[in-house]
């Protein structure tokens with residue numbers, strides 16, 4: 263699969279005075295787990311609905327697996343699985359019956375597709391339960407099972423961890439990890455939880471007010487959360503010069519110096535010694551790490 267799995271070009275959706283998605287240009291490579299991260303109202307659901315051709319864009323275009331998404335262009339859907347918010351199921355049918363209906367709609371061999379999906383999603387104990395009696399978490403699992411029935415090459419999921427307890431979240435994470443890394447399935451998912459996507463996605467696109475404000479490898483974002491030594495002293499310039507002369511790499515940030523190096527973080531007492539010797543004793547010296555959520559919030563801060 264050489265083609266880009268998901269490709270949007272200046273994708274835009276406007277509702278009267280709200281621009282829900284604003285000139286979004288996104289590329290997701292095959293086999294990648296890519297997360298669209300954003301706060302409530304950032305435009306995640308609208309983007310996913312546009313990708314799936316559920317709503318018409320005001321501007322721009324979408325290609326999935328190299329094929330333009332247009333009304334009537336059906337071929338690509340046999341290779342795409344999706345789960346959008348609040349998965350729908352026939353409430354009076356059992357889990358197995360719901361899957362059997364979905365398998366028939368896909369033209370699949372019913373029995374093996376259903377058994378495989380039940381097994382993959384750990385739905386065995388619930389196979390005979392009517393869909394309306396399922397917990398939110400198990401309803402979400404049934405939705406995922408349906409999305410995976412036809413073994414798609416691309417899986418598009420809106421907030422897949424919604425309604426799941428921590429064990430369920432871990433299970434879904436393991437499943438998506440396996441799908442991408444073992445079976446080469448491309449996964450595009452939306453989430454508002456950086457800590458969660460950081461454990462799963464290889465790349466992240468941050469959406470804010472419909473715009474892609476940051477995109478890159480997950481590691482680039484989490485690196486911002488590494489601990490740094492914060493130094494405050496009366497004469498920052500003199501302190502910075504002394505620290506530089508001692509082999510450190512201080513960075514001036516407002517009214518303090520920041521030091522990210524391993525040595526400074528693990529041995530702040532040695533830094534204190536340099537500062538005292540140079541006549542700039544620290545008035546504050548603290549190792550602090552930004553948590554992931556504050557890194558994310560800083561990206562989307564007004």
Ligand SMILES: Nc1ncnc2c1ncn2[C@@H]1O[C@H](COP(=O)(O)OP(=O)(O)OP(=O)(O)O)[C@@H](O)[C@H]1O
Pocket residue numbers: 277280281282300301302303304305306307308309454
């Ligand atoms: N059908 C609609 N009509 C009018 N405005 C809409 C419509 N759908 C979405 N919006 C607006 O577009 C913006 C983006 O909404 P969207 O649901 O895509 O965000 P989101 O990131 O998925 O948020 P959430 O996590 O709350 O679902 C919001 O301001 C929302 O109010």
